[in-house]
Amino acid sequence: MGADARYARQVRYPAIGEHGQARLLAASVAIVGVGALGCVTANHLTRAGIGKLTLIDRDIVDRSNLQRQMLYDESDADAGMPKAIAAANRLKAINGDIEIYPHVADLSSFNAEMLLAGADLVIDGSDNFGVRYLINEYSVKLGVPWIYGGAVGASGMTLTVIPGSTPCLCCLFPEPPPGGTLDTCETAGVLSPIIDTIASVQAMEAIKLLIGQPEALHGSLMQIDLWQHQWHSLSVDGARKPNCPVCGLRRFDALDGDAPLEAMTASLCGRNTVQVTPSRQLTLDLGTLQNRLVKAGRSELNPYSLRLHLPDGISFLLFADGRALVMGTDEPMIARRVYADLMGE
Ligand SMILES: [Zn+2]
Known part of the structure; x- marks a missing residue:
């Protein structure tokens, strides 16, 4: 066509x-x-x-x-x-x-x-x-x-x-x-x-x-x-602020923010899921990791992610950049602990 x-x-x-x-x-x-x-x-x-x-x-x-x-x-x-x-x-x-x-x-x-x-x-x-x-x-x-x-x-x-x-x-x-x-x-x-x-x-x-x-x-x-x-x-006519930190003073605190020292967590709205982002970008071989984590629980690998089914109804979904979704909890502390246990960070 x-x-x-x-x-x-x-x-x-x-x-x-x-x-x-x-x-x-x-x-x-x-x-x-x-x-x-x-x-x-x-x-x-x-x-x-x-x-x-x-x-x-x-x-x-x-x-x-x-x-x-x-x-x-x-x-x-x-x-x-x-x-x-x-x-x-x-x-x-x-x-x-x-x-x-x-x-x-x-x-x-x-x-x-x-x-x-x-x-x-x-x-x-x-x-x-x-x-x-x-x-x-x-x-x-x-x-x-x-x-x-x-x-x-x-x-x-x-x-x-x-x-x-x-x-x-x-x-x-x-x-x-x-x-x-x-x-x-x-x-x-x-x-x-x-x-x-x-x-x-x-x-x-x-x-x-x-x-x-x-x-x-x-x-x-x-x-x-x-x-x-x-x-x-x-x-919004006339609503521009000359002293706006972003468009007035051109301060870009979020964009130029320093790297966090530890893994960051964020709860995903309405999903009973917490995202854990590592302190630095990783490039993981998910297939190798699957073999290493074989004792942690049943796992599923697809071209984009590795999913581990853990005890207590929690599942751990890992992407190749090291980011993970910990599903089955809203608690950042629990998610961070699951991440640390599996990934050693
Ligand atoms: Zn502004």
Whole structure:
């Protein structure tokens, strides 16, 4: 099928046209997190013909994801496929004319500048503010726009950040919300339709930006509640702060952060899972490790990960970069101990 037929309905829309389509085909977009929001934006942008998509995700597909993460099915969950790989496989079947690069990784100060390099735009599909502040700093430092999105319950929020033109995330939210004060998908649940709505606004903003029509952007902190039928666009005109540490003073504390001295842990929202990241990048031979850990419990090896089934209902999923998901606990201490016991760190 020729490109003309594939994109005909989109090209017919006057604001896009052949010229806009050519710009989309030449564009590179990085999506950080292909969970609920990231699945929707990746789906739209793949079908729209974005020339190069980079997908970054740290997690594997779980049955509890299938209610809202539209690129995955039961076979992905049963196989424990990394989301980045499962999404890329699905998207390649949808559009074989574009380039898709999956990365099974947790975006961090170590890898952000490498993984996001060359992207014309970064789209937030993550589920935590730590990653969003990191993306925000990368965006301002490199002058690359990004689109924030978040959804919990039946409501969500999105903001398009264009460095030098709009406020950045830090202008509007100088501090991450303190832990425990914010509803999360774990405490409040999340309904699938709000995901599509917020992510579709993100995808439309992406298309406008990539074809060079910033005047068409919504220019607001957009808040939508599909249960209460409330759509608010809070103008962000004049909300740039000259003394904003990131876009005003150009301090990039998260991005330039020093390496941690010990392994870091992070709980994955609503998953009864703790991620353990080693203090340095490793390159592991998972097959050799499987042999070494044969006494620890039953194991499964696939091209992306090694899974060990431990006593007490805990399973340990290790990636080749040394990062692990300890499933069956919410306790960072337990996860750290499991990691240390198996990996000797
Ligand atoms: Zn700012």
